[in-house]
Amino acid sequence: MACKTGQKFKDEQVMQSQDQRRSVRLHEENSLSVTTIGVSPKALQVMSKDISETGVRVRTPDFIAVNTRLTVEIRFSTPPRSISLNGIVRWVRELDTMSMYEAGIEFDSADDETADLLTRYVSCKRRD
Numbered sequence: 148m149a150c151k152t153g154q155k156f157k158d159e160q161v162m163q164s165q166d167q168r169r170s171v172r173l174h175e176e177n178s179l180s181v182t183t184i185g186v187s188p189k190a191l192q193v194m195s196k197d198i199s200e201t202g203v204r205v206r207t208p209d210f211i212a213v214n215t216r217l218t219v220e221i222r223f224s225t226p227p228r229s230i231s232l233n234g235i236v237r238w239v240r241e242l243d244t245m246s247m248y249e250a251g252i253e254f255d256s257a258d259d260e261t262a263d264l265l266t267r268y269v270s271c272k273r274r275d
Contacts, residue, residue, distance in 0.1 A: 172197035172204070173269050177221070179205065181252075184216040184233070200266050202234065202253040211236050211250050219252060223268055230261045 174197045181191045193205040203219065211217075215236045222229040234252040241248055257265070 172199045173272050175272060180220040182218045184218060198269060200269055202251060204249060204251050206247055206249050208247055210248055211239060213237065213239055217252060230264055232257050232261060
């Protein structure tokens with residue numbers, strides 16, 4: 148990749164979770180495909196608010212419960228490519244406007260190639 152280019156938490160608890168990040172976030176909005184893992188998989192369209200090598204913050208009209216296991220598909224435009232990562236919802240909060248939710252998803256497994264692509268993408272975008 149070239150560098151050209153339901154449970155609800157109180158806000159205080161959400162902020163504590165957000166402050167425990169292990170990686171610096173890249174603030175970027177992108178459409179992502181998210182699918183719940185389990186007996187009745189559900190496909191969701193979400194918008195990323197920020198992303199790092201270890202997770203992503205998303206906004207969605209659908210409530211996603213804490214501890215829900217998910218597959219997140221990220222599509223890169225340059226070069227055209229997509230990667231899939233498994234993750235778990237670590238926090239959720241309801242936004243006051245637009246009947247929307249924000250959720251923090253921690254990535255919990257990725258093969259070496261996928262992890263490397265995500266790291267390079269985030270690093271390159273930070274420099275742009």
